[in-house]
Amino acid sequence: MSGSENQASKTDKGRPEPDSPGLIIAGLLVEDEVLGPEDLAYAQRVQEKLTSDDGLTAVIRELNLATQDQITASLRKHRPKIRLGDLLLELGLVTPSDLRTALAFQQQFPEKKLGEVLIETHILTERDLIEVLSIQLGFRNMEAELHDIDPKIFRKIKPEWMKKRGLVPIRETDEGVLVAFVDPLESEQIAFVTRELGSNIVVGIARWLEMEAAIERMAMAVQPQTTVTGDENEIVALVNWLLAQAAQDGVSDIHVEPSKDKLRVRFRQDGVLVPFREYPIEIATPLMSRIKVLAGADIAERRRHQDGRMMVVHGGRELDLRVSFYVTIHGEKAVLRLLNTGNMMLDIKEIGMSPRMGTRFKEDVLDVPGGVVIVTGPTGSGKTTTLYGAVGYLNNVNTSIITAEDPVEYVIDGISQCSINTKINITYEETLRHIVRQDPDVIVIGEIRDRFSADTAIQAALTGHKVLTTFHTEDSIGGLLRLLNMNIEAFLISSTVVSVLAQRLVRRLCQHCSEDHDLTPDELRRLGYNPAEIKSPPRFKRAVGCERCSHRGYRGRVAIFELLVLNEPVKDALISRKTSHEIRRISTETTGLVTLLEDGITKAARGEISFEEIIRKLPRLSKPRPYHELRRLQGEVG
Numbered sequence: 001m002s003g004s005e006n007q008a009s010k011t012d013k014g015r016p017e018p019d020s021p022g023l024i025i026a027g028l029l030v031e032d033e034v035l036g037p038e039d040l041a042y043a044q045r046v047q048e049k050l051t052s053d054d055g056l057t058a059v060i061r062e063l064n065l066a067t068q069d070q071i072t073a074s075l076r077k078h079r080p081k082i083r084l085g086d087l088l089l090e091l092g093l094v095t096p097s098d099l100r101t102a103l104a105f106q107q108q109f110p111e112k113k114l115g116e117v118l119i120e121t122h123i124l125t126e127r128d129l130i131e132v133l134s135i136q137l138g139f140r141n142m143e144a145e146l147h148d149i150d151p152k153i154f155r156k157i158k159p160e161w162m163k164k165r166g167l168v169p170i171r172e173t174d175e176g177v178l179v180a181f182v183d184p185l186e187s188e189q190i191a192f193v194t195r196e197l198g199s200n201i202v203v204g205i206a207r208w209l210e211m212e213a214a215i216e217r218m219a220m221a222v223q224p225q226t227t228v229t230g231d232e233n234e235i236v237a238l239v240n241w242l243l244a245q246a247a248q249d250g251v252s253d254i255h256v257e258p259s260k261d262k263l264r265v266r267f268r269q270d271g272v273l274v275p276f277r278e279y280p281i282e283i284a285t286p287l288m289s290r291i292k293v294l295a296g297a298d299i300a301e302r303r304r305h306q307d308g309r310m311m312v313v314h315g316g317r318e319l320d321l322r323v324s325f326y327v328t329i330h331g332e333k334a335v336l337r338l339l340n341t342g343n344m345m346l347d348i349k350e351i352g353m354s355p356r357m358g359t360r361f362k363e364d365v366l367d368v369p370g371g372v373v374i375v376t377g378p379t380g381s382g383k384t385t386t387l388y389g390a391v392g393y394l395n396n397v398n399t400s401i402i403t404a405e406d407p408v409e410y411v412i413d414g415i416s417q418c419s420i421n422t423k424i425n426i427t428y429e430e431t432l433r434h435i436v437r438q439d440p441d442v443i444v445i446g447e448i449r450d451r452f453s454a455d456t457a458i459q460a461a462l463t464g465h466k467v468l469t470t471f472h473t474e475d476s477i478g479g480l481l482r483l484l485n486m487n488i489e490a491f492l493i494s495s496t497v498v499s500v501l502a503q504r505l506v507r508r509l510c511q512h513c514s515e516d517h518d519l520t521p522d523e524l525r526r527l528g529y530n531p532a533e534i535k536s537p538p539r540f541k542r543a544v545g546c547e548r549c550s551h552r553g554y555r556g557r558v559a560i561f562e563l564l565v566l567n568e569p570v571k572d573a574l575i576s577r578k579t580s581h582e583i584r585r586i587s588t589e590t591t592g593l594v595t596l597l598e599d600g601i602t603k604a605a606r607g608e609i610s611f612e613e614i615i616r617k618l619p620r621l622s623k624p625r626p627y628h629e630l631r632r633l634q635g636e637v638g
């Protein structure tokens, strides 16, 4: 897409040029006998009289001379040679002034493609753009294929060229070689690929972000990496490669561990440790030294445990890693934890709450000015992610947010984050003592770990602050009881705690291979149902395994939630020291609480998680309600 001036489809007088996109599209409609020649003439007369900038296609649609479906069908059938900007304008997806802004911007940055510019200037989202190209013009969306690139095909074009020209060759099929393009309307690039590959190509599209990531991943992967000799440059490249692989795959930890005769690298992915590569033991020492240099640890020290921190830039993203070196009988083992991998879901909308729960969490919990909000669950249940999501939601120029974290796991612009560091005497207690004096509106206490931090949270809430914090308990009611057990007065808890959100992370079924699974009476019983009472049990899915999920049957993770928003009956139950069973019953009956088990059942019925994961991960403290009732409670129906 070149930034030329005749992108706009009208002349000064408002009359379409003979080869304007509007006329090209109208011509196709006439050819397909959707539109008669007299209809076209009529639409043109109407358009001339219009004061608006509506394109001919929009006028045809508004006059009901053709439906959007008919227009789309003709576009898909003929795929006319219209430039992206003209097409978007003609379809009414951008305004002429938007397009002028974008083209002016493009003149300053000629290397950028129009699609990119439209996205960067927030005129269109990348998703909209892909939708236009795939739905309107029928270009195949190849994002899923980007995860399955054939190295043989990939090697035929230099990665730098792919980046410059905005394309990625994927693999050979019966119809030709699949190639994803940023802008599939650029005939010059299509000609280039056809020439380089010397075969038919199938033109597809994908988001540039995904394509760029795929290019980097493949560029690294096609380099031979198993015959490392220990040469310094090679070691540097190997460490970079390992970090890049881990970042791309959404790995949370990298384990580099020596044994008697080899060095093993394993990745923790979706909570499970999986073997990645093995290397000759000879490279252990230079490899460890390189990691130490990056992490700011002592290279000369090889007989004591150490830790460090490193920041590396990969794919335009800053990776923050915490590194721990541990001395074993076979030498040092390093574990690198990636603190801000793609697993971080920073938008509260994306943490996976059901529609109704998501609305309540925002309106009844986060939007309420003061009070304590507790996120609870075991280690690795995604509490920090939810906490950051909430902070992201509350973060604006009129709000002062301050944190005490051990350590800061994700840096958010616009808030004051403090990382606990006992080495230099920044202790948790010391930090919490100072935090309130900073005139904050929102205080984030990384974790309530003792009576002191609990008191700090309660005191801050009593003086009108909003406090977000985490806790280690099984479920939401457990969070309240735990505070009682810390000898905090029940009336203080009931007057400050707004909400307790319990959560778990469970493995997400691979959507490519999971198969239907009808629950057996025994399985229903294990969920807490009485099989005799359930007329039509929900249908679940089960894990199978395929190429795309490395035959694990699972890909990624899903968060399961239990949101308790305290109301008067629950507060009364707390003050009168009712049993946990009673408090749970009252919460379920009066607050609209959906238990972890119930949220799990709802997500399993949607095919996201399996029966096995429910049994493995979710507490079954009370009988779940029937599925149709759960759907209503979760806001999925009615």
Ligand SMILES: [Zn+2]
Residues within 6 Å of the ligand: 510, 511, 512, 513, 514, 544, 545, 546, 547, 548, 549, 550, 551, 553, 554
């Ligand atoms: Zn699969």
